[in-house]
Amino acid sequence: LTEAQLPVPTATSVALAGGVVDGTALVTAVLDALGGWYTRWLSGAGLRAEYAARCSSVGRPVRVQTSATAFVEGEATGVDAEGRLLVRVRGEERPFAAGDVVHLR
Incomplete structure (x- = not known):
């Protein structure tokens, strides 16, 4: 990806940072x-x-955005x-299976 193609302004990539990755x-x-995780899941x-x-969200105040206009905080x-x-x-x-989670201060 080029810098313009990255999803958010704070995103980067190994290539943009000058690194090389052995695929x-x-x-x-x-x-x-x-x-290893799959084996644990099966057992x-x-x-x-x-x-x-x-999970870095547990124990923290969060906002869960469930749609463009719906969110909850807790x-x-x-x-x-x-x-x-x-x-x-x-x-x-309340349980949330999907949504964007933002950590609040």
């Missing part, structure tokens, strides 16, 4: 990592707890059994 090594590393071995522990409290982000909105915990 084969990159794909191999990604597939190796995914393979049910604590994947949700691991994800929730690493505190992200965790991840449910289906992998949805849980957000406490006015005392009620």
Whole structure:
């Protein structure tokens, strides 16, 4: 991508930063990592707890934009059994499977 093609002004790329990537090594590393997670997913071995522990939204105030005109604000409290982000909105915990999440200050 050229700088003009990047999705947001703060985005960059390895090529624009002057770096070189070995495509084969990159794909191999990604597939190796995914393979480990896929094995854990199949076995049910604590994947949700691991994800929730690493989710940077949990414990923070967030805005979840669910459409061009609809959003909610609250505190992200965790991840449910289906992998949805849980957000406490006015005392009620609500699950979100899709939406743009913005961390608030």
